[in-house]
Amino acid sequence: QVFTFNTVEIKVQPSVKVRNGAALSIICHADISKSADFQLKYNFTIFKDRKLVFTTVADTGEARYEIPVARSSDTGDYQCTVRAEKKTRSSDPVHVWVAGMTKPILTADKRDVLEGEVVKLRCELPEEEPPLLFCFRKIKTNSTPKERCVPESYTNFSELEVSVEEGDHILQFDCFGRRNVKLEWEESARSNRTLVTVREPFIKPTLTTVPSSNVTEGDQIQFECSTAVVRMRDLEIILQKNKTILNSVQDKKLLRYSTVATLEDSGEYLCKVEQGGASKTTKLNVVVSELFPKPTLIASMTKLDKNKELILNCSINGFQKANFSILRKNSNGDIALKSSQSLKMRVNVNDTGSYTCKAEVKGIVKESRPVRINVYAPVSKPTLSVAGGLPEVVLGKPLQLICHSVMGTPPKTFRFYKGNEVEKTVINDTYATFLDENIRLNDGRGYRCDARNNHSSGVKSSDILNVTVIVPVRDASLGSVPYGEVEDGSETAFLCSVKEGSWPILFRFFKKTDREVLLFEKVEHADRAMWHKKTMKRQDTGTYYCVASNRANVDVRSRPITISVILAAWKKGVIAALVLVTVAGAAALALWWFLRKKKKGKEWSPSPFGDKSLAANLTNEKLTRQPSDGDYYPGSGYIEDSENHMKSADESKGPDLESAEVEYTEVEVSSLDPHRAPVQKGTETVYSEIRKANN
Numbered sequence: 191q192v193f194t195f196n197t198v199e200i201k202v203q204p205s206v207k208v209r210n211g212a213a214l215s216i217i218c219h220a221d222i223s224k225s226a227d228f229q230l231k232y233n234f235t236i237f238k239d240r241k242l243v244f245t246t247v248a249d250t251g252e253a254r255y256e257i258p259v260a261r262s263s264d265t266g267d268y269q270c271t272v273r274a275e276k277k278t279r280s281s282d283p284v285h286v287w288v289a290g291m292t293k294p295i296l297t298a299d300k301r302d303v304l305e306g307e308v309v310k311l312r313c314e315l316p317e318e319e320p321p322l323l324f325c326f327r328k329i330k331t332n333s334t335p336k337e338r339c340v341p342e343s344y345t346n347f348s349e350l351e352v353s354v355e356e357g358d359h360i361l362q363f364d365c366f367g368r369r370n371v372k373l374e375w376e377e378s379a380r381s382n383r384t385l386v387t388v389r390e391p392f393i394k395p396t397l398t399t400v401p402s403s404n405v406t407e408g409d410q411i412q413f414e415c416s417t418a419v420v421r422m423r424d425l426e427i428i429l430q431k432n433k434t435i436l437n438s439v440q441d442k443k444l445l446r447y448s449t450v451a452t453l454e455d456s457g458e459y460l461c462k463v464e465q466g467g468a469s470k471t472t473k474l475n476v477v478v479s480e481l482f483p484k485p486t487l488i489a490s491m492t493k494l495d496k497n498k499e500l501i502l503n504c505s506i507n508g509f510q511k512a513n514f515s516i517l518r519k520n521s522n523g524d525i526a527l528k529s530s531q532s533l534k535m536r537v538n539v540n541d542t543g544s545y546t547c548k549a550e551v552k553g554i555v556k557e558s559r560p561v562r563i564n565v566y567a568p569v570s571k572p573t574l575s576v577a578g579g580l581p582e583v584v585l586g587k588p589l590q591l592i593c594h595s596v597m598g599t600p601p602k603t604f605r606f607y608k609g610n611e612v613e614k615t616v617i618n619d620t621y622a623t624f625l626d627e628n629i630r631l632n633d634g635r636g637y638r639c640d641a642r643n644n645h646s647s648g649v650k651s652s653d654i655l656n657v658t659v660i661v662p663v664r665d666a667s668l669g670s671v672p673y674g675e676v677e678d679g680s681e682t683a684f685l686c687s688v689k690e691g692s693w694p695i696l697f698r699f700f701k702k703t704d705r706e707v708l709l710f711e712k713v714e715h716a717d718r719a720m721w722h723k724k725t726m727k728r729q730d731t732g733t734y735y736c737v738a739s740n741r742a743n744v745d746v747r748s749r750p751i752t753i754s755v756i757l758a759a760w761k762k763g764v765i766a767a768l769v770l771v772t773v774a775g776a777a778a779l780a781l782w783w784f785l786r787k788k789k790k791g792k793e794w795s796p797s798p799f800g801d802k803s804l805a806a807n808l809t810n811e812k813l814t815r816q817p818s819d820g821d822y823y824p825g826s827g828y829i830e831d832s833e834n835h836m837k838s839a840d841e842s843k844g845p846d847l848e849s850a851e852v853e854y855t856e857v858e859v860s861s862l863d864p865h866r867a868p869v870q871k872g873t874e875t876v877y878s879e880i881r882k883a884n885n
Contacts, residue, residue: 192225195279198272200236202286210290214257216244218270218281222251233273239266260288263319265371287371291378292317294324296365298384303354304391304420306468313365313381314347323368324348329383331360339368354388356470361386390468392419395427397461397474405451407481408552412448415461415472419443430460450553451478482509485549487516487558493644494537496567496599502533504547504558512549519544519560537565539599568647569598574639574655582658583629584742589657593639594621595650600643607638631659662742663691668699668735668751675754676726678761684710686736686748687718695719695740702733702750709734731755 201217208214218234234253236244244255251272257264269283292315299310313324324347325339340348354361362385367378395417405411413436419425427445428438436459437447449455456478462471483506490501504514514531517524524546527533535541544560576583577590593604604622606614616622624639636654670676671683686697697719698711710721723730735750 191228193230193274193277194223195272195274195277196221196223198270198279198281200268200270200281200284202268202284206284207287207289208260210260210262210288210292212260212288214260214264214286214288216255216257216268216270216286218253218255218272220251220272220274220279222274230274235271235273237269237271238264240269261317262288262291262369262371262376263317264288285372289376291315291367291369291376293379294365294367294381296363296381296384298363298386300386301384302387302389304389304466304468305354305356305358306391306466307354308467309352309354309361309363309386310349311352311363311365311384312347312349313367315367315378316346318346318367318369318378320344320346321369322346322348324350324365325368326350326352326363326365328352329362329364330358353467354386356468358388361388389420391421391465392417392425392463392468392470394470395461395463395472397429397459397472399474399476404479405476406479407452408554409451409478410448411451411455411476411478412446413437413459415445415463416443417463417470419465424465426464428462428464430462431455431457452554453478453480481554482506482512482549482551482556484556485512485514485547485558487545487547487561489545489561489563492562493564493566495646496539496565497536498565500535500537500541500563502535502545502547502561504531504549506549509551512551514547514549516545516547519546537563539565539567541565542599564599564644566599566643566645567597568645569595569602569641569643569650571595571650572604572639572641572652574637574652576655576657577623581655582660582741584660584662585629585631586662587629589626589629591624591626591637591639591655592621593624593641593652595641596620598641598643599645602641602643604639604641607640609636629659631661658692660692660740660742661690662744663688663695663738663740663746665689666736666738666746666748668748670734670751670753673751675756676730678726678728678755678757680726682723682726682753684721684723684734684736685718686721686738688738688746689717691717691738691740691746692742693717693740695738698737700735700737701730702735726753726755728755 198218198220201219203215203217204212216236218236220232222230224230229249232248232251232253234244234246234248235242236253236255244253246253253270265286265288267283267285269281271278271280295314295316297312297314300307303309311326313326315322315324321341321343323339323341325337328336328338338350340350342348352363362383364383365381369376395415397413397415399405400412400414401409413429415427415429417425417427422441422443425442426438426440427442429436429445429447437445439445445461456476459474459476460471461474462469485504485506488503488505491498494500502516504516506512513529515529516527516533518527520543527535527545531547542563542565544562546560547558549556549558572593572595574591574593575581577592583589591606593606595602595604600619601617602619604616604618605612606616606622606624608626613626614624616624622639626637636656638652638654640649640651642649666686666688669685669687671685672680676682684699686699688695693715694713695715695717696711696713699709699721701707701709712719712721731754733750733752736748737745738748739745
């Protein structure tokens, strides 16, 4: 029994898009090929949006999922899976859209409310599935409905609280729903309308004044605000002017407020009645006429010298009958000087400040605009100084001057002069600074400053300040006499000089070793300094240099020079004499030794040998010959051989040999290197004959 799945597919009847409420059939069909006619059991499973919605077992290759009344919640992707024996096959998904939504149901928790209360609304779509969007509408007569939407992701209903405002008499509410299908919004029909009746908790307040018109400064004015209320509890009446609360009452229907009218009382007043969330207001505009204008304070002078007389006079234009007083303004409170229309006083510096006057008529007090009075003490003679202290400046560096005047009322005006030219003007309280960056070498002009303020005494000038311009040291050099080589024990003079620099100059002489060693220092009012070293020694050989500096505080170092201390001439003569004496003594000793040896040779009288080349060969042969045992013993064998040779030589000698003189020399043979030759045992004497030839 062999079978195979050909295809598995889903069919939708009547179509993949149906209206809300219509019947809908989802058909799963399996096409199978079999080897023979045998019975199979088919397991059908239908999914919507990957969620199981239907399953059945059938003997045929088709199953139907019936939806008698389709709703928008049935919209989705449908897919079926068929399993027979051990084989399984799934269909491709098919999207089904149930167009349209059911009509929502709207309910309200109250049908009769007071202004300021809250109505709770509930909109429900029982046959729809979230997510949904619920929109509530508030409908007033002869006005555009106000709409507010609330999204709901997990429920098919929504609740909203709506406040009842002033003027809401008869209200109607409805709602509708929306959902998103394949990026398209689908909207339901409007719900039923719910009617809500609104009653006023109190009437609009009434605001009046007594007197109602022709209010003048100094008049007593009274405000009254009243209302009619359903219930007194939580009732509040407030009186305001320019957002400032003047008075308020609670649980009362009437508010009263009285005051003496002034010009500042003119303006708009507001009476507000509140209870719960309800609020009603009434406005009233009040105009207060001026009783008299503000007074004017006139000063005889606003800027005057110390100890001068000041007259202050207070007046009202077109009005004479008033109570006047003159005051001085102070941060801690005004100081009353005199209760009069005028004031005469001799001023001091401490009297500088602002003055006003006040006038009172029928309890109304008005104040004039303040008048500023400045009292000046004369400036003292300024002093001009350099910021660094000493009246000097390094060439190329800026010069900062300070002009200071101890006495005098600020502000003060300072002026700086270089020669007769004004360089800078500064306004300050006690001192001023000036920076001169144009310092020249031969600038002979002096500096001065003056100070002044508003005192009538005028300008005070400082003394002239002459500033010394210090030229930094430049190009130091070192020399010596003698230069280069110096005899031991002699005197040497070192000269350190500079090309330019202001006096005095500090000269310091150093010898360069592993560390810098200061040998000598000297302050000179000149461009050079000399150091005499009386006695030079061999350890004074080395490298020398000098450093020069002045008040510019710039050290200038010379190039180094090398001094070699050599032996003195007289010491050389002594050494030469000692050497000559030593050589002469050695020569005399050698001559004595030579003569002594010659005398001994004549006493021995050996027979001379003939051929000198043969004797030399014999001698060399005996000196270099070595026995087989490795030791070298010159001696008797040499004598025997020499005797034989001498005999043969005597026989063959000619006339030249007879006339030759024979000399004998004692030769001491030292030990040979044990690594290169056999060790010689002891020291022996070898005699050789040296014949003096005529040539």
